[in-house]
Amino acid sequence: MSGRFLLISLLISFLWNGDISFAADKVRISYSGTTTSNALLWVTKEAKLFEKNGIDAEVVYLAASLGQTALIAGETQFAVYTGLLLTPARLQGADATMIAGFLNYLVSRLVVRPEIKTAADLKGKRLGVSRFGTASDFGTRLMVSKLGLNPDTDVTILQIGDTPTRVAALMAKTVDGAIFDPPDHKRALEYGGRIMMNLEETVIPYQHAGLMTTRKYIATRPDIVRRVVKAVVEGAAVVRKDPETSKRALSIRMRIKNPQELEETYQQLRGFTQAKPYPSLEGFKAILNDLSKRMPAAKNADPKDFADLRFVEELDRAGYIDGLY
Secondary structure (H helix, E strand, O other), X not given: OOHHHHHHHHHHHHHHHOOOOOOOEEEEEEEOOOOHHHHHHHHHHHXXXXXXXXXEEEEEEOOOOHHHHHHHHOOOOEEEEEHHHHHHHHHOOOXXXXXXXXXXXXXXXXXXXXXXXXXXXXXXOEEEEOOOOOHHHHHHHHHHHHOOOOOOOOOXXXXXXXXXXXXXXXXXXXXXXXXXXXXXXXXXHHOOOEEEEEHHHOOOEOOOEEEEEOHHHHHHOXXXXXXXXXXXXXXXXXXXXXXXXXXXXXXXXXXXXOHHHHHHHHHHHHHHOOOOOOOOHHHHHHHHHHHOOOOHHHXXXXXXXXXXXXXXXXXXXXXXXXXXX
């Protein structure tokens, strides 16, 4: 370790952690699903990086929009969920903002029944999403559009539920296709489904999962926010450099036992995890463009109003993030 980086590390530790002899600050952090898009949180927890930064973090699962509801109500201090859930709530006055980006593009697959071979075959069919207004809804509409069809008139999009429910619906022929994030899409493939389109291959900017807090909490407890973000930044380095710890977190949270599936899931996580986890302003712009069709307030909204980059930026400018590598 160079003398310069050691000095930077000591300064960052002092400025961001304060007097580590005090008891750790307790926070609750929710996540919305057992998908790789949320996994940076689990790795950070598994590597004990919150404790390292003087944070006693309780990591809890709150399905779908419950994470945002609990955050705004003050029942949690941080939450991991998608920019698509944040953006309309923020447009309507909700006090929430993204402070770190976990996944800044879509990785979903559209899996269809084996007899559907072409876009023409998809016309008139039923497609399942988890819930309207979610990333799965957005991703499905995007893929249908890219296949040359109109998602509003050429297909019927149904609100089905979580991954197991969508797999069951595909098997039962309740739907003709459904959207899945990896590695969950493999469960659908095992029952004869085929991939119609893979959004991960397109790398279209879109603010998927990220770490949220409220502007009120930032104003009143900026020291805690800084340390939580610092822990997450260090967690990103663990993802990129420490397969063992990362796989252990994935195995526990996603209940993956198969070594090959675990390795593939880890490689995907490592592939999209940024060393510098800035929220994507281009990703929020894409969300706003889509929302503008239904919410007039989105037309003139500024993507910068949905993310607070200062905490990642402070670490970046200080050279701390580069020093982790």
